[in-house]
Amino acid sequence: MQVFAAPSFEELVRVSARIGCLSFGGPAGQIALMHREIVEERGWVSEEQFLQALNFCHFLPGPEAQQLATWIGWKLHGVRGGLAMGLLFVIPGALVILGLSMLYALAADLRWFAALFVGIKATVLAIVVQALLRIAGRALKTPLHKALAAGAFLALAAFALPFPLVVLGAGLIGFAVAATRPDLLGLKNDSTPPPTTPRPWTLTLRAIGIGAVLWAAPMIAVLALLGTDHALWKVGLFFSKLAVVTFGGAYAVLSYMAQQAVDTYGWLRPGEMADGLGLAETTPGPLIMVTQFVGYLAGFRAPEPFSPVVGGLLAAGLTTWVTFVPCFIWIFAFAPWIERLSHAQKLKGGLAAITAAVVGVIANLTLWFAIHVLFRQTSDVAFGPVSLSLPVPQSLDWRVALIATTAAVLIFAMRKGILPVLGICAAAGLVLGWI
Incomplete structure (x- = not known):
């Protein structure tokens, strides 16, 4: 696989922000996204370098996908590149979950909200x-x-x-x-x-x-x-x-x-x-x-x-x-x-x-x-x-047992993604919460 010249710092920041906003699906999906963006499409690091760094990150405490992002930035632009790519991998999700946590704390005692989380x-x-x-x-x-x-x-x-x-x-x-x-x-x-x-x-x-x-x-x-x-x-x-x-x-x-x-x-x-x-x-x-x-x-x-x-x-x-x-x-x-x-x-x-x-x-x-x-x-x-x-x-709780069984069927038998399953089961929780 051809490896191209290292990107400019500004280009690295743009791609890092894109990865940070699209990094759904847990570490497997996040690592696959980085591989496609960094190795396959842009060739900024080689396949061998990517896999060697991934193995190294698996050995470290903490989220391996975020550490792999930091390593890619470090490899391309030193410490400032590592900071940029590592932070941009974290910040979008951190802001979203902070907002959701605030909503949760304020609405946790509401009946509809409790039913949603069932x-x-x-x-x-x-x-x-x-x-x-x-x-x-x-x-x-x-x-x-x-x-x-x-x-x-x-x-x-x-x-x-x-x-x-x-x-x-x-x-x-x-x-x-x-x-x-x-x-x-x-x-x-x-x-x-x-x-x-x-x-x-x-x-x-x-x-x-x-x-x-x-x-x-x-x-x-x-x-x-x-x-x-x-x-x-x-x-x-x-x-x-x-x-x-x-x-x-x-x-x-x-x-x-x-x-x-x-x-x-x-x-x-x-x-x-x-x-x-x-x-x-x-x-x-x-x-x-x-x-x-x-x-x-x-x-x-x-x-x-x-x-x-x-x-x-x-x-x-x-x-x-x-x-x-x-x-x-x-x-x-x-x-x-x-x-x-x-x-x-x-x-x-x-x-x-x-x-x-x-x-x-x-x-x-x-x-x-x-x-x-x-x-x-x-x-x-x-x-x-x-x-x-x-x-x-x-x-x-028969409601939870029923929805958990439904989620298992959707995930294991029908191979549905996590986000659609969460949406379907959250809606089922709302319906059953009023029964």
Whole structure:
């Protein structure tokens, strides 16, 4: 495939804005859009470069499509190109979901609005099942992969272990296995010699230093002005920690995010995380933008000394900042190392194990959504170290079950896209809400 001359910065900005406004459909659709626009139609990077960068971005915490966009901009125009393309990938969706979050907070208690989201929640359940099957088919290639996925599922669903601990444990197992039996993780020995160019330590350390200061700056301001008891501090701290363990995309951390937001902090009511994901599915940009929805509701419901809307806007802005600044840090710090990292067998083993464990994490999310979306009540049952949250059968919501079944038929049997299915099921929710 022919590779043409690098575009001007102005042309890069125009194409980046177009991609940012059209990037619906989750990471698969977003990556396909970038491939068509950047590789096939314009030839700004080669097929080999695109795939190598995509593999690199899969290894990083955070949304891989947004990081791939940042890498493309960095490759073509350095740091300013990475900032332009990365920001334009995020900003259109961020503005849309911010507006939808404001509407949600103001109208959540209205009957018609609640009925609308009955359909959206049911559709989200089918979407998450689809994501689970798709990711499992891609990630679970060996028996060890399947064992890691099953172990992660049991650790979260039965033993309630913290999500970061499960991710770290899987990474350590993969690191150790890759040192002795890489074949168990489906890894092949790379016989190509590593690059002989000087290691880019200066670029990496500069990017980490500047990025860390920018990442921490709003948190320092919140600490100085409002203290550690304010909702803004808790929101910023929680999503800062989440940003460094978000392997596997939004689906991997949704159940952990929901558990903390509902049970620990009280920012959301049960079932509202499904509403947030439904909103994120209808907007361009990465699905992890659902964090902005959580942040807005947290600030809206505990705004003092601000008004609810101002509190929500500040919390949404802070959430978006601490979620996405690390994505730029990873690219600017480690993109110069891409060729060298492709030879790091132990690192690839650790990340392959994390990818497998993420399947178990998403399976736990699927179970969590099914219980909280289909049933109005749950009961906690404990057997020693095992703790289960079981649905109360009599509390089954027949409307949600019917719409979820319809969504599954539309997605799996009729191969309909996510946006049409969301529209059909939202309308069904409105109709059934008045019966």
